[in-house]
Amino acid sequence: MRTVDLRSDTVTQPTPAMREAMANAVVGDDVMGEDPTVRRLEEMSAERLGKEAGLFVVSGTMGNLVSLLAHCGRGDEVILGDAAHTYIYEQGGIAALGSIHPRVLPNQPDGTLDLADIEAAIRPDNIHFPRTRLIAVENTHNRKGGVVLPPGYMAAVGALAKRHGLRLHVDGARLFNAAVALGVPAAELVRDADSVTFCLSKGLSAPVGAVVCGSDEFIQEVRRARKVVGGGMRQAGVIAAAGIVALEQMVDRLAEDHANARRLAAGIAPLPGIDLDLASVQTDIIIFSLHRPDMTPEQLVETMGRRGVLFFPIGGDRLRLVTHYGVDESDVDYTVAQFCEVLAA
Ligand SMILES: *Cc1c(COP(=O)(O)O)cnc(C)c1O
Numbered sequence: 001m002r003t004v005d006l007r008s009d010t011v012t013q014p015t016p017a018m019r020e021a022m023a024n025a026v027v028g029d030d031v032m033g034e035d036p037t038v039r040r041l042e043e044m045s046a047e048r049l050g051k052e053a054g055l056f057v058v059s060g061t062m063g064n065l066v067s068l069l070a071h072c073g074r075g076d077e078v079i080l081g082d083a084a085h086t087y088i089y090e091q092g093g094i095a096a097l098g099s100i101h102p103r104v105l106p107n108q109p110d111g112t113l114d115l116a117d118i119e120a121a122i123r124p125d126n127i128h129f130p131r132t133r134l135i136a137v138e139n140t141h142n143r144k145g146g147v148v149l150p151p152g153y154m155a156a157v158g159a160l161a162k163r164h165g166l167r168l169h170v171d172g173a174r175l176f177n178a179a180v181a182l183g184v185p186a187a188e189l190v191r192d193a194d195s196v197t198f199c200l201s202k203g204l205s206a207p208v209g210a211v212v213c214g215s216d217e218f219i220q221e222v223r224r225a226r227k228v229v230g231g232g233m234r235q236a237g238v239i240a241a242a243g244i245v246a247l248e249q250m251v252d253r254l255a256e257d258h259a260n261a262r263r264l265a266a267g268i269a270p271l272p273g274i275d276l277d278l279a280s281v282q283t284d285i286i287i288f289s290l291h292r293p294d295m296t297p298e299q300l301v302e303t304m305g306r307r308g309v310l311f312f313p314i315g316g317d318r319l320r321l322v323t324h325y326g327v328d329e330s331d332v333d334y335t336v337a338q339f340c341e342v343l344a345a
């Protein structure tokens with residue numbers, strides 16, 4: 001039986017080119033700043049995002065944590081969305097380890113935070129209040145179905161931050177998906193951001209890692225923060241080498257994942273009980289709800305799993321499918337056929 005693993009784009013395997021680059025990587029002690037492969041990945045990343053410097057970190061979670069640790073002191077406040085990955089899926093690490101106070105605003109269906117909501121949430125100077133330091137947005141927005149925040153919004157939220165003397169962090173775990181979907185350079189999306197994290201180990205298919213980018217001064221602070229959370233790595237060029245291949249070879253092909261997601265979404269949207277807004281399928285993520293008297297989302301996941309199609313329920317009546325390098329068009333057609341058999345009225 002065929003297996004189509006749509007649980008996440010993190011299940012991607014390193015490509016043969018990555019394994020070869022990993023085997024041949026020239027390495028050194030990166031805590032001492034002596035790993036040329038890590039440095040090359042960091043420089044390439046910074047250049048791609050139009051920033052001065054980059055820092056290789058273990059994961060997207062670590063990238064967001066160390067960025068926020070560098071931006072905010074004890075009791076400082078970050079404005080972020082109620083559906084943000086940092087708010088929901090990172091164990092509250094910014095509070096647990098950073099004493100950073102989250103000010104949570106509703107994420108709109110398009111993944112944005114309403115600019116008027118942000119303005120209203122910024123604290124005036126008053127001894128009773130925490131100090132607002134940072135605005136954090138997510139692009140693409142995972143929980144909102146991989147939707148893309150366009151350059152106009154990113155510029156507007158950046159301008160708002162500057163007007164109020166605040167910093168802007170972008171959780172760009174899938175920033176390159178956004179750039180490819182929009183047909184704009186990734187740098188254009190983060191021009192007004194003070195820091196950005198992007199993941200190498202999702203659609204870009206590297207086995208491990210994320211990169212934080214920002215100014216030279218900021219990255220020095222992030223390097224300290226990475227060390228205190230145990231993220232200083234030694235001969236990390238062995239894994240950074242795969243990240244270099246990811247940036248060189250795996251960015252443009254994300255368009256295939258997006259086309260496969262659209263094909264899959266269009267195939268299952270008409271089925272009885274599926275509620276799927278095709279306009280929300282902008283990149284590699286499909287979120288839909290199931291409304292059936294005869295089947296819960298968990299039962300659908302179990303039934304489809306027996307047919308080799310793997311995916312997750314994400315709470316309530318909602319489910320998520322993610323396309324990636326390990327899923328091709330014939331896998332999509334197989335998946336649609338299985339959904340049709342299982343859900344045909
Ligand atoms: C996956 C993800 C992260 C965290 O990445 P890990 O490498 O899994 O720690 C952060 N933000 C968003 C939006 C993500 O989807």
